[in-house]
Structures are given as structure tokens and as C-alpha cells.
Amino acid sequence: MKAVVYSSRGESSVLRLVDRDAPHAGPGEVRVRIHVSAVNPTDWKARRGGAPLERPQVPNQDGAGVVDEVGEGVTDLRPGEPVWVWDAADQRPDGTAQELVVLPRRQVVALPEDAGFDVGASLGIPALTAHHALAASAEGPAELTRGSLAGRTVLVAGGAGAVGHAAIQLAVWAGAVVIATVSSDAKAALAKAAGAHHVVDYTASDAAARITELAPSGVDIVVEVNVAANASLDAAVAGPDAVVSSYADAPGATEVAIPIRPSMGKNIRWQFILTYTIATDQKDAAVRAVAAAVADGALPVGEEHGLPLARYPLAETAAAHDAVEKGFVGKVLIDVG
Numbered sequence: 001m002k003a004v005v006y007s008s009r010g011e012s013s014v015l016r017l018v019d020r021d022a023p024h025a026g027p028g029e030v031r032v033r034i035h036v037s038a039v040n041p042t043d044w045k046a047r048r049g050g051a052p053l054e055r056p057q058v059p060n061q062d063g064a065g066v067v068d069e070v071g072e073g074v075t076d077l078r079p080g081e082p083v084w085v086w087d088a089a090d091q092r093p094d095g096t097a098q099e100l101v102v103l104p105r106r107q108v109v110a111l112p113e114d115a116g117f118d119v120g121a122s123l124g125i126p127a128l129t130a131h132h133a134l135a136a137s138a139e140g141p142a143e144l145t146r147g148s149l150a151g152r153t154v155l156v157a158g159g160a161g162a163v164g165h166a167a168i169q170l171a172v173w174a175g176a177v178v179i180a181t182v183s184s185d186a187k188a189a190l191a192k193a194a195g196a197h198h199v200v201d202y203t204a205s206d207a208a209a210r211i212t213e214l215a216p217s218g219v220d221i222v223v224e225v226n227v228a229a230n231a232s233l234d235a236a237v238a239g240p241d242a243v244v245s246s247y248a249d250a251p252g253a254t255e256v257a258i259p260i261r262p263s264m265g266k267n268i269r270w271q272f273i274l275t276y277t278i279a280t281d282q283k284d285a286a287v288r289a290v291a292a293a294v295a296d297g298a299l300p301v302g303e304e305h306g307l308p309l310a311r312y313p314l315a316e317t318a319a320a321h322d323a324v325e326k327g328f329v330g331k332v333l334i335d336v337g
Helices: 043-048 115-122 124-134 162-172 185-194 207-214 225-235 260-266 281-293 312-324
Strands: 002-005 016-019 029-039 062-070 082-085 100-103 108-110 153-157 177-182 199-200 219-224 238-246 270-274 307-313 331-335
Touching: 002 312, 016 312, 029 082, 029 115, 043 312, 062 124, 062 312, 082 115, 108 115, 115 312, 124 219, 124 238, 153 162, 153 225, 162 177, 162 185, 162 219, 162 281, 177 185, 177 207, 177 219, 185 199, 199 207, 207 225, 219 225, 225 238, 225 260, 238 260, 260 270, 307 312, 312 331
Parallel strands: 153 177, 153 219, 177 199, 219 238, 238 270, 307 331
Antiparallel strands: 002 016, 029 062, 029 100, 029 331, 062 082, 082 108
């Protein structure tokens, strides 16, 4: 089978296309024939830095395809069934940039046939991160369902990014009023296409005043992409008992200054999240919620839905990684099958 691997960390030039023996599913495992692999920032960052590799690594955490083989004890999935997978390369040598990948049953999720592989490959890191950010409030819910955020106002910083896009869609599905911040008219169009009820260009307006005008009682949940730059804004627009969920760090940012008195006065919770390390029950809740949203048709992709797609063949995985590293606005996909 064809696979992309790297044996040392570094620039995208370390990626090479090779032939490998096909793996087989063991007990409790599923072999998936990958049709579409997705690239996230975490994929090129993992390739660039970290401990020396003990064996070749196949990159990419997310993907979608069909069940190809099931191991002993797996009775609820059948060969040919469409699925999406998550965290394929997390502490494992086999990501989704290959024709066949074997994963524990827990990391293989049924995909409605009408959803399509592009949607399935675009879930994983972005959607599970977005769910954890939206479910971080002390008031719950711990697992989103349709309408479960009714009456809440959600602020999504960076509404044109992949996580921001998923956060908008999930929050709308869960019944929240969604305000997104962006930096250009083009990104505003994407956030609106994703379903944001209001969009604020933080480069062209007094963002805090505009958000307060839209949410005079304050926002309840902030899904934050750059807390180092936005902490003061978040504290200013947060409502009582709000939660700020920070899921990313800006280049070069290692610390954040949090306004103490405003945070104390409003009882703001500052939550820092990483989807790889959340508790098992939290990850399982996120997977269930995302699967339910997909079944409801709530997470479409494509430019018309606010997430432009860029496609590359498997042999050009290095170019796909470069596109994400250079800040492509949208989702970079690799056609594997």
C-alpha cells in the first residue's frame, strides 16, 4: 500500500511516499481504507519538532474512508461502511496519510452516507476541540445536543479558522446566539456562511463596544484562538459566570496577562484546553455530540458553508503541509483513495 512517512523531524521535505505492507486489524481494532486525509496545524508542528523518532511516522490525525477489515470482538461495524477517524497519529506511528490504517474501535466513528468523506475528514481535531471549548462552562452541558445552548451567547474568536468554523456550526446547532470576530470582509463572509448570527471585524471597529451592543448582558462562552492578544477584550465582553476557552497559542506567545479584577467581579473561568489530553469521558462525549451534529447535517464544509477546501494528491502531502503552515484559510485535504 502507499503511505507518506518521515523518519526525522524537519521541513516538509522530510516527507516521502513509500510502499508498505498492509496492516491487519487485531482484536478490538478496525482497518480503515482512507479516502480523504486532512491536515491540521498540529500535523506540521509535530513533524517539525519533538523527540527523535524511533521509527518512521505517518502524519495526519484526521481522515475518513470505509471499514476494510474488523478484528475479533468488533461486531457493530462492517466492511464497506463509511467512517471518520480521530487522533490517528497521537502517540502512534500510523496517521491517515496512507491507504490503510488500523485503529482501536473507539477511534472509528460511523459516518452517514450522505455526509461525504470531505465532511468526515474535516471533523476530528477541529470539531472535537470546538466541542470541548463549548462544553467547558460550569453550568454545562457537558455534552452538546441540539438546542442545549439555547439562551446562551457564544463569542467565537477567529471565526474563519477550522476550529472557529466548527465552533460556529456546533453552537448554532446547539441553539446559541453566535458572534464571531474576524479580520477582513472575506473572513466575515466565511463566518456568516458558517452560520454566525453577528460578525465583528476587530481591526476596523471598537470590537468591545460592538460586541457589548450585540450582547448587552455579556457573552456566556468565548471560544478563543489567541488569548494572549484578546484577554482584555474577553474580560470586557464576558457576562457573569462566563467561561473563556483557549485552545491555541499565537506564534511566540508563551504567557498571557489576565485582567484580575474584571475576572473576579464577573466570576470568569479561564479554561485552557488541548483535545489530546482531555479525560476519556469528555472525549467520548465530544465524539458522540459531533456524530449527532453530523447526522443532523449541521457540519457541512466547502466555501458555501464557510470552510473553503484545498485538495492535494497523496504524493503531494508535503505541499499540503506547507499550505497549512502558510496559513491557508479553510481546510486542506489529501485525496488518498
